[in-house]
């Protein structure tokens with residue numbers, strides 16, 4: 001079954017392939033497990049988990065765009081205790097590959113607590129720290145927009161983590177390279193980029209914003225070129241492994257993302273419109289590699305400087 | 306849920322801007338699924354040129370086909386209306402939980418507003434198969450918006466129509482008609498689908514128990530994006546997965 005040509009190694013982990021569903025677009029994998037054997041995945045990034053349960057924002061939370069969408073879900077999730085107690089055991093029944101625990105906090109203490117809680121889970125192989133959240137102790141400014149606060153979180157989390165820590169970067173910044181370097185210096189084991197870009201849509205007939213929250217995170221094919229550029233810049237400026245994310249929808253996109261510098265690739269919005277997309281991409285990769293004369297996927301990581 | 310490529314058998318207007326789309330497939334999975342469709346379930350249709358799928362209720366099924374009735378309200382439904390016999394549609398189905406037939410009692414009332422009416426046709430048919438004839442109360446804006454009236458009549462269900470402008474049937478909102486008609490006293494249960502203000506008003510005014518079908522903008526339609534949450538007495542629920550049908554008394558508007 002396993003095709004060695006797709007295998008990826010980084011941070012002491014071996015993934016059977018680089019394809020990972022992105023946080024928030026795959027739930028906890030359970031709905032997909034009803035559709036296909038999700039053990040084909042390289043890894044699975046679960047919905048962003050917070051310390052307390054969260055109801056999320058008011059609806060509408062989804063606004064369509066030409067080539068993607070906006071979401072303002074607002075991190076709806078049942079909270080870390082429930083995730084550990086009832087959801088992860090259910091996932092364990094159907095899924096035996098690595099889990100990436102995506103965590104979101106509103107204070108340093110939150111991140112530290114979540115890292116400790118998720119490190120205890122045997123199947124969790126990576127802690128993915130979503131720093132695109134508002135810091136309640138700093139006027140709600142996102143942790144991810146400032147190198148200093150990004151570094152502070154990274155340090156605090158690394159101090160307690162027993163699993164590799166990947167910081168998930170926000171693209172809503174003037175210089176993503178500066179943030180990436182700050183995370184590297186603070187001890188991050190890797191980086192994941194990008195999260196969504198802040199966007200807006202207006203219903204011109206109703207003269208109101210489509211999203212109840214007015215603004216929301218933009219994702220889908222429309223952000224792919226931008227994500228690719230950021231991955232390339234960060235790959236050239238740091239020596240950390242990178243999980244590339246943003247608009248990836250096909251095997252071709254996966255190759256492109258890896259050539260730009262990604263070790264692995266997260267697929268987000270594409271899952272929403274084609275629930276089988278991750279499986280299809282994994283199945284299509286070997287043939288595409290043949291056509292492109294790629295022996296092993298590891299050979300192409302970061303070949304574009 | 307399955308992802309199926311369905312053939313368009315027909316896609317014809319019922320009224321100006323409201324279409325009846327019939328879909329079929331020789332795929333055995335489809336034939337197996339249509340047998341088990343429950344009224345209130347929906348499909349999520351991919352539309353070429355639009356990023357997200359469009360959720361549409363199943364309005365009827367027979368042994369080999371499935372019907373949708375949709376109104377053109379924007380670009381996606383406009384594109385859909387231009388498709389014709391022989392074209393293929395990529396559909397995720399069936400989605401959500403349907404109405405609970407077992408709760409109907411001996412004389413339920415089905416209450417529909419506008420394009421909330423279609424799923425009630427299948428519900429009326431499925432109730433009849435269990436020997437239960439429902440009362441039907443439908444509300445539309447004008448006579449030009451009336452759909453499926455004849456279909457309900459041909460099932461033999463007593464059907465009352467109201468229009469907001471009074472151009473057909475009783476003048477006013479369905480909620481007014483229900484008050485006047487005393488549905489609470491004769492009916493055992495209500496099932497409703499329509500615009501949110503109608504559902505909210507029903508929840509307030511009905512003294513019998515009921516189920517309502519909710520709508521929300523959806524990212525996926527199958528429970529993974531948390532785009533379509535509603536609040537209930539049992540906490541946050543996904544309209545696409547735990548719904549779209551909920552106990553009226555559970556929904557917090």
Ligand SMILES: Cc1cc2nc3c(=O)[nH]c(=O)nc-3n(C[C@H](O)[C@H](O)[C@H](O)COP(=O)(O)OP(=O)(O)OC[C@H]3O[C@@H](n4cnc5c(N)ncnc54)[C@H](O)[C@@H]3O)c2cc1C
Pocket residue numbers: 063064347357358359360361362363374375376377378379380381382383420423424519520521522523549
């Ligand atoms: C469970 C469910 C069942 C439905 N059943 C029917 C039906 O049987 N017949 C029918 O005519 N309509 C039905 N609708 C509404 C239908 O989904 C929308 O009218 C349609 O998505 C509009 O698409 P558009 O591109 O024409 O409009 P646009 O306004 O251009 O669409 C823009 C975006 O908003 C979304 N959207 C707009 N209006 C709605 C809405 N009312 N509900 C959910 N999403 C919306 C679209 O899906 C799209 O993502 C149902 C909705 C849901 C959630």
Ligand SMILES: Cc1cc2nc3c(=O)[nH]c(=O)nc-3n(C[C@H](O)[C@H](O)[C@H](O)COP(=O)(O)O)c2cc1C
Pocket residue numbers: 022023024025047048049071073075102130168194195196217218219220221223245246247248266267268269270524530531532
């Ligand atoms: C509905 C939705 C929910 C999301 N939830 C999260 C989340 O909880 N945590 C997180 O780090 N990213 C979240 N994201 C961002 C995605 O993981 C991903 O970074 C982003 O969507 C870009 O990838 P894409 O274009 O492939 O979707 C969410 C995205 C969407 C569309």
Ligand code: FES
Pocket residue numbers: 522523524525526527528529530531532533534543544545546
């Ligand atoms: S639309 Fe995605 S969870 Fe309901």
